[in-house]
Amino acid sequence: MSSPYSAYRPIIGGAEHDLIARLAEWLRGRDMAMVNSTRDGGGVAEILRNMVPLMNELGVAVDWEVIEGRPDFFAATKTLHNALHGRPEPLTPEMIRAYWEVSDLNAAKLRERLDKPLVFIHDPQPAGLLRRLKKEGQKWVYRCHVDVSSPYPPAWEFLGPLMEEYDASVFSHPSFAQKMSKPQFLIAPSIDPLADKNKPLPEDFIRRTLERYQLDPDRPLVTQVSRFDKLKDPLGVIEAFQKVKRTHPRAQLLLAGGAASDDPESVHILPAILEAAGKDESIHILDLPPFSDLEINALQRASTVVLQKSLKEGFALTVTEALWKERPVVAMAVGGIPLQVLPGKTGYLVHTVEGAAVAIRRVLDNPVEAQVLARNGREHVRQNFLITRHIRDYLALFLCVLNPGQAVVKLA
Numbered sequence: 001m002s003s004p005y006s007a008y009r010p011i012i013g014g015a016e017h018d019l020i021a022r023l024a025e026w027l028r029g030r031d032m033a034m035v036n037s038t039r040d041g042g043g044v045a046e047i048l049r050n051m052v053p054l055m056n057e058l059g060v061a062v063d064w065e066v067i068e069g070r071p072d073f074f075a076a077t078k079t080l081h082n083a084l085h086g087r088p089e090p091l092t093p094e095m096i097r098a099y100w101e102v103s104d105l106n107a108a109k110l111r112e113r114l115d116k117p118l119v120f121i122h123d124p125q126p127a128g129l130l131r132r133l134k135k136e137g138q139k140w141v142y143r144c145h146v147d148v149s150s151p152y153p154p155a156w157e158f159l160g161p162l163m164e165e166y167d168a169s170v171f172s173h174p175s176f177a178q179k180m181s182k183p184q185f186l187i188a189p190s191i192d193p194l195a196d197k198n199k200p201l202p203e204d205f206i207r208r209t210l211e212r213y214q215l216d217p218d219r220p221l222v223t224q225v226s227r228f229d230k231l232k233d234p235l236g237v238i239e240a241f242q243k244v245k246r247t248h249p250r251a252q253l254l255l256a257g258g259a260a261s262d263d264p265e266s267v268h269i270l271p272a273i274l275e276a277a278g279k280d281e282s283i284h285i286l287d288l289p290p291f292s293d294l295e296i297n298a299l300q301r302a303s304t305v306v307l308q309k310s311l312k313e314g315f316a317l318t319v320t321e322a323l324w325k326e327r328p329v330v331a332m333a334v335g336g337i338p339l340q341v342l343p344g345k346t347g348y349l350v351h352t353v354e355g356a357a358v359a360i361r362r363v364l365d366n367p368v369e370a371q372v373l374a375r376n377g378r379e380h381v382r383q384n385f386l387i388t389r390h391i392r393d394y395l396a397l398f399l400c401v402l403n404p405g406q407a408v409v410k411l412a
Helices: 005-012 014-025 044-058 072-082 093-110 129-133 153-164 203-212 234-246 266-277 293-301 316-322 351-364 367-382 387-401
Strands: 031-037 061-068 118-122 139-143 168-171 184-186 221-225 252-256 283-287 303-310 329-330 347-352
Touching: 005 014, 005 139, 005 303, 005 387, 031 044, 044 316, 044 387, 072 093, 072 129, 093 129, 118 129, 118 347, 129 153, 129 234, 139 387, 153 303, 168 387, 184 387, 203 293, 221 234, 221 316, 221 367, 234 252, 234 266, 234 351, 252 293, 266 283, 293 316, 316 329, 316 367, 329 351, 351 367
Parallel strands: 031 061, 031 118, 118 139, 139 168, 168 184, 221 252, 221 303, 252 283, 303 329, 329 347
Antiparallel strands: none
């Protein structure tokens, strides 16, 4: 269960707390729906799980709908996801056929439930619903969570015209914006500071969690938390750690992840990770089930360094989580990560395996310096990447979209 809205007041301050509540008043009576492809696994589901109850408490009636799919549909959308990130993976005619067949099935199921003034679609999986269900007078918004700064051209030829049919699009980073005729908005993702994954934990729970997973609390711990995905570069994480071990033999590595129900590739990555780890007892691989939020929280808090070695990234909420917990972060300079990790201020940005190893060593050798950056990182998250700011931005977006053509939306 999410925390009551009043619980966020001490974190964000009274003025911000009251402003958000005031914005929500102007949207009462305007029903809306959020639509994505899974209720568990990945940042989108996590955000919606925490955000939707809060928005309803504020008086904004929001339903959360999840589409259904077949294996061939999710194989197609995973290929599209990779191609939007720039990988040269073509959509075959069979994939396109599966995409539209499943879109038709979901349209039939959700026709009445999406008959609302505003429909908010998250990522490509449910994007096709617009062509089947949009009615005159409705507003549909497309929320892009992936890095489309340099998409594989055939992938954008498929998705781009569809996005043009939406009334607005939302991106996480300025570099993701595209040449489109419709309005585009920049809204960064967020974490919920009071959710199980981010709330304070007792030290004894953290220690018990380490013991449960056979991690030594007295040895330096390098951690990456991400679903098992090639784009998260788990093999690069292992390679960087092996370089670190040459000078820090007591260090241990934790790769904690799992699969998402809409990601058919993830189950195939784990064997390659286990093979790369080999019999190295200092490398720990955890395949965590959905809703392991307290365990992830404890593991991040126990970490000496939190790593995010992504090759491509939409935003990387795992970075946000680590900064909020005042953990030193080493992350690749991709996607939305540079919005969070400000070099020399909130963490260390890197570009290669070698750079990651150097930065990890720097954290291990200079813990005082690293903790200063981590404290700065927590404040940076408090000001910019909490769920309350995210709700405020969405409320403002909804007011703009529901009042088209107005240069100024008067709320008085």
